[in-house]
Amino acid sequence: METKKKTIGILGGMGPLATMDLYKKIILSTEAAGDNEHIRVYIDGNSAIPDRTAAILSGGPDPVPEMLSALRNLEACGADCVIMPCNTAHYFLPRLQEQTGLPILDMRRITAEACAGRFPGKRACLLGTKGTIAAHIYDEALKAAGVEFLTPDAGEQDELMRLIYGVVKASKPLEPETEAWHELLTSLIGRGADYFILACTELPILADHLGHPGPFVDPTLELAKAAIRFCGYKVKE
Amino acid sequence: METKKKTIGILGGMGPLATMDLYKKIILSTEAAGDNEHIRVYIDGNSAIPDRTAAILSGGPDPVPEMLSALRNLEACGADCVIMPCNTAHYFLPRLQEQTGLPILDMRRITAEACAGRFPGKRACLLGTKGTIAAHIYDEALKAAGVEFLTPDAGEQDELMRLIYGVVKASKPLEPETEAWHELLTSLIGRGADYFILACTELPILADHLGHPGPFVDPTLELAKAAIRFCGYKVKE
Numbered sequence: 001m002e003t004k005k006k007t008i009g010i011l012g013g014m015g016p017l018a019t020m021d022l023y024k025k026i027i028l029s030t031e032a033a034g035d036n037e038h039i040r041v042y043i044d045g046n047s048a049i050p051d052r053t054a055a056i057l058s059g060g061p062d063p064v065p066e067m068l069s070a071l072r073n074l075e076a077c078g079a080d081c082v083i084m085p086c087n088t089a090h091y092f093l094p095r096l097q098e099q100t101g102l103p104i105l106d107m108r109r110i111t112a113e114a115c116a117g118r119f120p121g122k123r124a125c126l127l128g129t130k131g132t133i134a135a136h137i138y139d140e141a142l143k144a145a146g147v148e149f150l151t152p153d154a155g156e157q158d159e160l161m162r163l164i165y166g167v168v169k170a171s172k173p174l175e176p177e178t179e180a181w182h183e184l185l186t187s188l189i190g191r192g193a194d195y196f197i198l199a200c201t202e203l204p205i206l207a208d209h210l211g212h213p214g215p216f217v218d219p220t221l222e223l224a225k226a227a228i229r230f231c232g233y234k235v236k237e
Numbered sequence: 238m239e240t241k242k243k244t245i246g247i248l249g250g251m252g253p254l255a256t257m258d259l260y261k262k263i264i265l266s267t268e269a270a271g272d273n274e275h276i277r278v279y280i281d282g283n284s285a286i287p288d289r290t291a292a293i294l295s296g297g298p299d300p301v302p303e304m305l306s307a308l309r310n311l312e313a314c315g316a317d318c319v320i321m322p323c324n325t326a327h328y329f330l331p332r333l334q335e336q337t338g339l340p341i342l343d344m345r346r347i348t349a350e351a352c353a354g355r356f357p358g359k360r361a362c363l364l365g366t367k368g369t370i371a372a373h374i375y376d377e378a379l380k381a382a383g384v385e386f387l388t389p390d391a392g393e394q395d396e397l398m399r400l401i402y403g404v405v406k407a408s409k410p411l412e413p414e415t416e417a418w419h420e421l422l423t424s425l426i427g428r429g430a431d432y433f434i435l436a437c438t439e440l441p442i443l444a445d446h447l448g449h450p451g452p453f454v455d456p457t458l459e460l461a462k463a464a465i466r467f468c469g470y471k472v473k474e
Contacts, residue, residue, distance in 0.1 A: 015272040016264045020257060027253040033407050036284055043280035044314065047273055073314040077281065168272050226345040
């Protein structure tokens, strides 16, 4: 590469496994034949960031100060861009972006464009936390890309929250949830879903293990690929 | 927790997948019921660190300046300890330790103690890069813990280097190597190995995927557990 190589900062910890999953997807999606051909990646897995859904929906503590603490560390390391492996956290992106000169790559816009490209004219089902759905975090990006979508009903949403908080974030075994996961998706297909947007970073972890044909759009993977391209590296297809 | 929570700094990138593997093992081995009960982890996945084996054996570029660059970043983030997911890199630990006040947890000592505890009186086979074996990086720690061990012969060592550099570090598919991996271990068992020390951080990635009964001691996992305990958190058994 002729120009100075660019680096990635991951504002992570929301949760830790999702942060690891994003790092893994960056590594596996980079065209590289050895250690030195990979992108330099800085991670702050800040486990002290308060829950984003609780902050949005029920007056829980503001996560922005701890997110800023991580952002400052990524700046100190010399990151050229910032990515956040938490969809709900994108609610706070404007407040973070006005505090830093580093570009924060927007997972919602990147995902919406991937949906429009891969499934033109089809109807998405947006799967996420209650915070992501109720605060309409994805709506603007999906509308801008012309993506039609439906969301889970109240019962489906409760089941999704159980899988996210009671299983993945609680580091419980995933396999016993295979039937619950398949039932949930079947119910959503019955209501008109043509494909699924896994718009909570814990969900690709479930989906990668529990074998359902989907089809899925994985925002973590799309964000990884966008960050690789931002840094001037080649995506391995 | 009553006292201030301690954090971990991972001096990584040697290689990236091994760094991801260590982070994953820290997360999965921490007793935690939600995001906020995990340890704050800082990672510098510095892909610019020159190859350690080449530096030790064939006059390749000194990796210490780039390792120090990562160490300074981890200091700037506020890490309370440093861990390095690269066994060969431990050759340079004394030079790094004299440049920082942060404790660098020594994977070799931690691994040797795990071996002595789990397999008293048995003979280990030490698997690692040519750099790790030829520079006797583990020998002192194993002797101090009273662990008897053998090392691969020249042909076995070449095959091991092919698996490490030609497969894992090259991000090639692992499954086609199942037979090669099993043959290598069978040959070493024939020469008197009772168990295997996976003393290159790319090897647990192979071993986790290619299903051989071992038994194995995984220095990455032992290092993860030691770092969890250093920070005052509970290891999930």
